[in-house]
Amino acid sequence: MKSREFVTLIKQTGKWEMIENVKNLYQTLAKREKTFCEAFDVHCKACCGSCCECFNPDITDAEATYLAYGIIKENKEEQVLAKCKDYRGKACPLYAKDIFCSLYPYRPLICRLFNCAVSNGKNGEPQFRHCKWSGEIGEIPSTELQKQRRKLVSMEEFGMRMDECNHETESTALIQDILPEKIEHLLYLCDNLKNNT
Ligand code: SF4
Ligand code: SF4
Numbered sequence: 131m132k133s134r135e136f137v138t139l140i141k142q143t144g145k146w147e148m149i150e151n152v153k154n155l156y157q158t159l160a161k162r163e164k165t166f167c168e169a170f171d172v173h174c175k176a177c178c179g180s181c182c183e184c185f186n187p188d189i190t191d192a193e194a195t196y197l198a199y200g201i202i203k204e205n206k207e208e209q210v211l212a213k214c215k216d217y218r219g220k221a222c223p224l225y226a227k228d229i230f231c232s233l234y235p236y237r238p239l240i241c242r243l244f245n246c247a248v249s250n251g252k253n254g255e256p257q258f259r260h261c262k263w264s265g266e267i268g269e270i271p272s273t274e275l276q277k278q279r280r281k282l283v284s285m286e287e288f289g290m291r292m293d294e295c296n297h298e299t300e301s302t303a304l305i306q307d308i309l310p311e312k313i314e315h316l317l318y319l320c321d322n323l324k325n326n327t
Contacts, residue, residue: 131320136202139320145195151295152196155288156242162283163246169281170270172260174245179230180263181244182222188302192295193238197305198312200236207313217306224305238305239292247283248275256282 131139140146167173189197201210210233213223226232231241245261256275260266275282293300 133203133205136320139323140316142323143319148192148195148295149199152192155291155295159242159288165281166246166283169278172245175263175265178263182225182230184220186222186304187238187240188304189238189308190292190296190302191299192292194308194312197233197236198309198316200233201313202316211310214306214310239288243285247285249285
């Protein structure tokens with residue numbers, strides 16, 4: 131199915147609201163990430179991607195639906211389905227050595243939170259530790275974080291907001307297990323619509 135036709139059809143299905151909600155959440159996160167990284171001088175190393183070499187994200191229904199949408203829109207479904215089927219390694223199945231993330235604009239939430247989000251300590255205090263591959267060392271002191279609390283990106287907050295995008299289930303699955311099913315489902319919905327109009 132051609133990309134433009136797919137986008138036209140998917141907008142008419144019940145999945146479009148979920149796709150839009152996830153996209154809006156990621157746009158909000160991107161703005162907040164920029165503010166946080168500027169305020170605390172946090173940077174990923176250019177062209178790094180080491181986080182994807184030994185990580186395989188466990189993702190929700192909504193994250194997988196948004197990824198599947200991006201994969202079909204970019205006409206990469208055959209390539210991704212083959213990678214999922216043959217998956218053996220410990221790197222993320224979407225990782226490619228030359229370009230790092232092969233679906234970067236559609237990547238899951240956890241990948242967007244790397245090296246920009248704080249988590250809550252045991253007394254609710256914000257905690258942030260630089261990614262070990264970023265070239266920066268250690269934690270930003272909690273007192274510094276608290277001084278600019280409004281500029282923080284919270285893992286807990288974005289995790290909860292992603293849960294709100296998940297209408298049907300809160301369970302998660304590894305990319306190679308969930309993506310084939312999601313890709314096939316979105317294509318099935320679009321084919322159905324096409325054949326009935
Ligand atoms: S989805 Fe992309 S950014 Fe996330 S771990 Fe996989 S390759 Fe890396
Ligand atoms: S989070 Fe760490 S490993 Fe991933 S791109 Fe940034 S610096 Fe590199």
